[in-house]
Amino acid sequence: MVPDDTGAQLTTLAVDPASSEPPFAQLRTQIANQVASGALKAGDRLPTVRQLAGDLGIAANTVARAYRELEADGLVEGRGRAGTFVMGRSGPEEAADAAASLYARTVAGLGLDPAEALAIVRRALRA
Structure with a gap:
């Protein structure tokens, strides 16, 4: 857990330096997923930039x-x-x-063709 000074907590965040996804995108995705899942709720305060950077070593x-x-x-x-x-x-x-926007940025960062990205979404919706 990564607590902030107000007591709200992010579940474990990690940045994989070996990933092809840039560290900022990894962090953005993890926080967005916590918001979408309800782990982070409206009004929760995130850690300061310096605190989170220090905690993650980035x-x-x-x-x-x-x-x-x-x-x-x-x-x-x-x-x-x-x-x-x-x-x-x-x-x-x-x-x-918000999820679609995040997905679009993620697939663009991975260099996927938009047609392939849409095909992935269609498969996921059928599942």
């Missing part, structure tokens, strides 16, 4: 980029010195939109 800029992208996806909100907080989702369509 550069602060890596964590900052992950947080910026999560904010662009509408999953978290940076409130300056107050910190970064999980945003509330107003319904399943918004959650699906």
